[in-house]
Amino acid sequence: MTSQAAADPAARTGGDRRIIVMMGAPGAGKGTQAERLAEELDLPHVSTGELFRAMLKSDSPLARKLRRYVESGGLVPDDIVVSMVEDRLRQEDAARGVILDGFPRTLAQAEALDKMLQRAGTAVCAVPYIEVPGELLLERLSGRRICTLDDQHVYHVHAMPAQAEGICDIDGAELYQRVDDSAETVQDRLDKQLPPMFEVIDYYAGHDVLFSVRGDQPPEEVTAELLRLIASRSAA
Numbered sequence: 001m002t003s004q005a006a007a008d009p010a011a012r013t014g015g016d017r018r019i020i021v022m023m024g025a026p027g028a029g030k031g032t033q034a035e036r037l038a039e040e041l042d043l044p045h046v047s048t049g050e051l052f053r054a055m056l057k058s059d060s061p062l063a064r065k066l067r068r069y070v071e072s073g074g075l076v077p078d079d080i081v082v083s084m085v086e087d088r089l090r091q092e093d094a095a096r097g098v099i100l101d102g103f104p105r106t107l108a109q110a111e112a113l114d115k116m117l118q119r120a121g122t123a124v125c126a127v128p129y130i131e132v133p134g135e136l137l138l139e140r141l142s143g144r145r146i147c148t149l150d151d152q153h154v155y156h157v158h159a160m161p162a163q164a165e166g167i168c169d170i171d172g173a174e175l176y177q178r179v180d181d182s183a184e185t186v187q188d189r190l191d192k193q194l195p196p197m198f199e200v201i202d203y204y205a206g207h208d209v210l211f212s213v214r215g216d217q218p219p220e221e222v223t224a225e226l227l228r229l230i231a232s233r234s235a236a
């Protein structure tokens with residue numbers, strides 16, 4: 001909390017560069033909202049999931065290191081994630097700012113991001129947190145059903161049901177639930193991911209950049225509220 005960035009109001013707002021960090025549990029709609037904000041605010045959407053996927057296809061010392069962790073099923077260490085994001089923030093299209101999605105995931109990553117931005121003379125300006133009740137997350141995440149013939153045919157028992165229950169609209173094949181989407185697996189994943197996320201949220205609340213938006217309203221309304229809150233922060 002006593003970082004230079006927090007003490008220096010110019011660094012706090014980061015000049016004209018807008019670094020926005022999206023927060024939200026899996027199933028909160030964070031990725032979708034990040035995409036919409038990127039479009040509305042004309043900033044690149046930087047998703048660490050996509051950075052990982054792109055890097056795994058490339059060949060560099062960092063990519064080889066990353067591949068070793070992913071192949072062994074281990075957690076990717078903070079220093080790899082941080083260098084990847086740092087490289088991305090140096091690219092020209094990020095000069096005006098970015099919408100970060102999937103980073104920082106831990107308190108250590110949040111602190112590393114602040115240091116990295118401080119070196120570049122800027123700081124995180126807004127951290128929208130899309131808040132969704134736990135039961136609803138579970139319902140959203142465990143409702144997915146996939147076609148046994150083609151895994152691109154994806155349904156959701158509430159959000160996008162098939163016309164006939166359990167049957168693919170396109171080819172009439174049976175639908176199934178992936179083990180990854182079962183209630184137990186989903187709950188397990190939430191139990192692991194939520195505590196570090198709350199630490200990051202507390203960190204940003206302490207830096208006065210966090211605001212919450214209810215994620216259990218229609219996606220267009222979530223976007224509108226996010227844009228309103230981000231605009232009011234920029235005007236302040």
Ligand SMILES: [Zn+2]
Pocket residue numbers: 147148149150153168169170171172173
């Ligand atoms: Zn199908």
